[in-house]
Amino acid sequence: MTREPKTKAALIEAAIKIFEQKGFQHARVSDIVSAAGVAQGTFYIYFRSKEEIFRESCNGFINQIKEMFIQRTKHLFDGDTADEIIRNLYQVVSDIIDIYQKNLAVAGLLFREGIGNGRLFKEIYEDILSIFLSLIEEQIKKAMSKGFMSIEDTEIASVLLFGLFERSLFYFMLIHQKTDISKLKRIIVDFVLKALSFDYNNQCASMPPIS
Amino acid sequence: MTREPKTKAALIEAAIKIFEQKGFQHARVSDIVSAAGVAQGTFYIYFRSKEEIFRESCNGFINQIKEMFIQRTKHLFDGDTADEIIRNLYQVVSDIIDIYQKNLAVAGLLFREGIGNGRLFKEIYEDILSIFLSLIEEQIKKAMSKGFMSIEDTEIASVLLFGLFERSLFYFMLIHQKTDISKLKRIIVDFVLKALSFDYNNQCASMPPIS
Amino acid sequence: MTREPKTKAALIEAAIKIFEQKGFQHARVSDIVSAAGVAQGTFYIYFRSKEEIFRESCNGFINQIKEMFIQRTKHLFDGDTADEIIRNLYQVVSDIIDIYQKNLAVAGLLFREGIGNGRLFKEIYEDILSIFLSLIEEQIKKAMSKGFMSIEDTEIASVLLFGLFERSLFYFMLIHQKTDISKLKRIIVDFVLKALSFDYNNQCASMPPIS
Amino acid sequence: MTREPKTKAALIEAAIKIFEQKGFQHARVSDIVSAAGVAQGTFYIYFRSKEEIFRESCNGFINQIKEMFIQRTKHLFDGDTADEIIRNLYQVVSDIIDIYQKNLAVAGLLFREGIGNGRLFKEIYEDILSIFLSLIEEQIKKAMSKGFMSIEDTEIASVLLFGLFERSLFYFMLIHQKTDISKLKRIIVDFVLKALSFDYNNQCASMPPIS
DNA sequence: AATGAATGAGTGTTCATTCAT
DNA sequence: GATGAATGAACACTCATTCAT
Structure with a gap:
């Protein structure tokens, strides 16, 4: 286990705070280092540039969601009743939202600042997009093979699902923070x-009372 | 009606091209004026700032979609059969996509560059968001009152629909330009x-053969 | 005749002064612009970089010497008596030294600062070297063909002459400024x-009383 | 006699290599230490600054030439025939060039980088200049007193000789490395x-067959 | 309306040097 | 002696904006 040096962690923490406050463009490296309580030069020991610390600031969040998603969806369709699947799916959605909430500042960075800014966008956002699209598509195909749903075009469906998720979380978590x-x-x-024509069968698809 | 002077139009055209190529941040006013074939100072006769020309560049596209949407949805649920509504909805979706396609460069600006960049974002993107959310919500309520669907929370539904639309068009029009x-x-x-639990009834909801 | 803008000339003049005082490395662009009485940004209208103004600062001097040399040596060996040639050669030497003296600051720049500083050196000094070596060699060959001297290797002779000139002017004009x-x-x-085994014949090679 | 510690020697060797590659200005202390395989801080155990290691890097070469010159010229005019003196002088020239060749990297440093760079120049190059000028002048005076030559101004002659030597070696050893x-x-x-009006007398001044 | 030379505030980045371990 | 993380002063260069013509 490679211990991240304290200083690097302090810089990332400071960067997230400053980026959130001022936006990527208006955040000065000097703001970040003074918030982290280190010298100007120290920044460049750990990061090649302001862009790099932005990318690294986003990584923790992205990786958490990615890993959780991969873990949780492994057994998403293991159950045979619709009810079980609904519970599983609820769990995934719930976990994504929880991680989002715990990383609100970084999520804001990513979806507000990461998009745009040319270079940054291409490398970060489109990466996330392609990763999640393939993860989602994989699950849809699994669901179809298990007979839970029937979809004409799995790629389009994945994109629609991703968009629906991304923008709604963005809206309810970052713009309009008051929803239940x-x-x-x-x-x-x-x-x-x-939307996916899920076959609720004749089962009582009651939502679980999970928080 | 004062016709836009040639020079102003040339500047907007050039701005769209340059913003598209380099992104808002890296686009220089000097790039724009030289692409438009006018002098530096001329820029400031027509626009107060780089931000202003960005906003004005987006306006045509935003207004087209907004107007079309308002017109087309006026009679969206005037029909009484599900089939008619499906046709109408298809028409709206189709028109949005067509306008999007005709303004691909500007759409790219707006959804790539407009999001992010702090100040710009708030003023442009969140405006669009709130405009469209209320337009969508209004339609959903109309559909519910006509008995075509039953929705628990119309605000959430609007946001989900908006996200689904925005990101999927973004993806299929700008990133992955090869879909049918x-x-x-x-x-x-x-x-x-x-997704909206539309009641397809016992009618044959065949898609219209519209182009 | 393209008029050099006043501002550019002022910048070059200021640059020469500052480079002379502080050396290339320690001269700040801000020193130069404030000496020239213009704004920081104005510098970059006329010069791409600090290196570029250095190069341009040297050009006037280099070109003066080069042109004079070419003009003066055209008829260097037109005379048939040794005496005439001695007079002509004296004229060339005299003119070089006069130009050197009139451009002492720039000459100092070139031979003190221009050598070294990696990139600058290659482009400026070695250019001058090759230009003058070929000019000198050409003259030596002419002198040999006219029978005034007999040299084993004209390239080596040219290099020896160039070195002898360059360093002695450097020394007597810039380091040890007290020689007659x-x-x-x-x-x-x-x-x-x-050194070149010039055939003084039996003529009385009295130096001309030219200033 | 305290032997140079290994580490110091490694640093000097690395410094010469890096200075040669990048030039003094663009050579970083970090380049030197990593080439020497030691830590940043170690550098400052042995050298007060980047300038100091530059100076020390040049010293070996300068001292070799100086010592050789002093030794070889002690008996330069001990012989009474021109032939002997020619042989002796050839030996000096030959030895200088051999030392130059064996220290090509350092010679390059000194004559490319050492000249220029303000402070460094004054301390290193002008030192060498004055040392060699006096050594040369001393020899010329000796030669005159022995009747081998007659020179109007021994200082000027020394400077001319120095320049001729320095620049020609620089040229043929470092720029144009192909001469016999x-x-x-x-x-x-x-x-x-x-050039020095050496009196070849009626002797057969055949060059020695030394390599 | 148009020009384009001039402005000058703003900041990311470098790297020689230090010092606690 | 050796380390290497930390320092922080220093500066070239950019570019949106202005304004006299």
């Missing part, structure tokens, strides 16, 4: 399943 | 209607 | 002619 | 002697 989160989770699951 | 557009239109309509 | 210049001119001519 | 060295040695001796 557990209601949001429930509605998203329902919306998604219906 | 008419198929995309059809699938979006279907996806949206299912 | 007309004596120096006379001795250089004599030194050079002897 | 033994030919160069022979021609320099001849050039110098003629």
